[in-house]
Amino acid sequence: LGGDFALIKGVAKRVLELDDAAVAARGERVLDAAFLAEHCAGFDAFAADLRAESWPDLAAAAGVPYQDIDTLARTYAQGKAVIATWGMGLTQHRDSVAAIQMLSNLMMMRGNIGRLGAGLCPVRGHSNVQGDRTMGIEDKPAQAFLDRLRDVYGFEPPREHGLDAVDTIKAMLDGRVKVFFGLGGNFAMATPDTPRTFEALRNCDLTVQISTKLNRSHLVHGRDALILPTLGRTEIDRQKTGPQGVTVEDSMCMVHLSYGINPPASTQLRSETDIVAGIADATLGGGKVDWLGHVGDYASIRDEIAKVFDAFHDFNARVARPGGFHLTPASRERRWLTPSGKAQFIVNALEKDTPIARARALHGDQLMVLMTARSHDQYNTTIYALDDRYRGVYGQRRVLLINLEDMARLGFADGERVDIFTVWHDGIERRADGFRLVEYDIPRGCLGAYFPETNPLIPLDSVADVSNTPTSKSVPVLLRRAAA
Incomplete structure (x- = not known):
């Protein structure tokens, strides 16, 4: 690892x-x-x-x-x-x-x-991951994108960078962020350092969740909390102009329409578009943008997108074709969007002074490196069953995959229960208790366990350089025999 x-x-x-x-x-x-x-x-x-x-x-x-x-x-x-x-x-x-x-x-x-x-x-996973970045929805939007918003809509967008997931948790912990608004997802369980994430959410004045299903994030909330039920993408979204389709982008950059086919779970459910546009109209008014008008016809939203993004010209006509259309990356055509106009080789040295190396210097061969993973019957944080046909684990999830030689070297036996402790520099105890050891063909010195059960072991400041992504695949840990 x-x-x-x-x-x-x-x-x-x-x-x-x-x-x-x-x-x-x-x-x-x-x-x-x-x-x-x-x-x-x-x-x-x-x-x-x-x-x-x-x-x-x-x-x-x-x-x-x-x-x-x-x-x-x-x-x-x-x-x-x-x-x-x-x-x-x-x-x-x-x-x-x-x-x-x-x-x-x-x-x-x-x-x-x-x-x-x-x-x-x-x-890149599901369409939200792919499509959000294409639409400029990120914590560090490009200046050219902000300029285009300014020119099209006649206002000056904020130029300061926002916060990614890790920095959002830190900002909630220290009181800089007092309102958390979640558009779907299960933030409390998907993020690292679970106890600190829980503390951060509870430190908010208000938490709002737009959701299709209840999850743990609805139970870990601020002083005031709202749950706004919404239509799922599989449900028919009927508005003034008829059933509405949303556009999604797959991991191969194909953009196509998606229509729900199931009757809504309730006639009182509103779509995500309806909820967000309603909030926008109530707070900003409809002077520059006809928010409520867009609710009645999602094609009008695609027309607005086409005004901002050149790649989405004739959006409605192109997406109506069978299979939709392809967003061609510049590099596929050997066009290089770099300062030099060339594909840039980047030199990076092999780093030896890493958190793993420092932990190993302290603990020798007792130090193990843990990776978190999902099981077969799991989608993101949603667990549908306790079986993992990928890895031959059935009826349980609190398991720790370990090499047979490591198990013997550390003095454990297959099936024995252990507690897992993170080795980190900040003095905070991070532990996950009662995991059953399962012999597995994994490299020596490495361990595997399921997400989100082992998220409490990932320190909030253990992140990738540059991207600030949690290092969920390289967590330095020690094992101790669990109490009876």
Whole structure:
């Protein structure tokens, strides 16, 4: 766990060495020299950094022998068109941004961006994750987006950056944020450091949840609390102009319409659009935006989107076609939206002074690294059953997957119960008790457990550099035998 950056950098280093050997033998290049020359910037500095990197350091940090790195590099070098995909396993570590940058570097080395059948493919999850960013809904909106809002609607948008999930919790804890408004989701259970998240929510003057189903976040609330029931996407959303469809964007950048097919659970339910537009009309009025008019016809909202985003021109006509339409990333056409106008190689050093390394220096081989994961019968924080067919676990979730050799080395037996304690620097005790040990084919020194049961173990300030993403896949922990 946490060896991704070192592994990918090792593959890149080996690909460079294979190219050096090909050049020396006057053979076919391994690098795509034409792509590098025409489309890239910074390759020379990147190559120099790779050549200076130590193989023993890379292999040790990756947890993968040199021979396996060599095999992987040769496999990659033989590929004519390669797609690199990744999910949260790559993103929830301290060096996750550097790891993804290194993966991009590796793909650029052989011209595998903007080539048919090749490219970078983050598995970004459900349509809210994908669509929010496309619509500019983030804590650090681009200045060009804010300028466009200003020009279209005739007001000056706030220019200060907002707060991501982790910083929101901190701001609620210290009183800077007093109102929490949740549009769906289960914030209390999806976030790290569960007891501190609970404390943060309870520190608010007001918490508001727009929800299709009750969840734990409705029970962990501020001094005043509202639950606003709403239609689900599977329910028919009938407004003045008839049933309404919302547009969603999948992880392949396809935008299409989604209509509910089930009768609403109640005739009193309002749609999310209706609720949000009603709040906007009550607070801002309808002078600049006809909020209530948009409720009656969602196509009018898509017309507004088209005014702000050029990529959504003729939005309603294009989305009405079977399958919708594709939002083409610039890099697919080898257009580089960077200051240099080129695809930029980024140099990142292999960091050795990490929280995991510091914890291991204190606790030696007693220190284990935990990752959280979801089970088979689970969607986000919603658990449908206690079975996990992916991993052969049935009828229970409070389990800890562990390598057989680690279990014996630590003096435990399969099926025994343990308590888990986080090793962190802030003096706060973080623990999760009563987990059953399950022998599993997982690398030595590593543990696996389910989300959200082990969220209390993730320190609030244990986050990825740059992105501030909680490091849910690399938590330093110790195990103790549970009390009877």
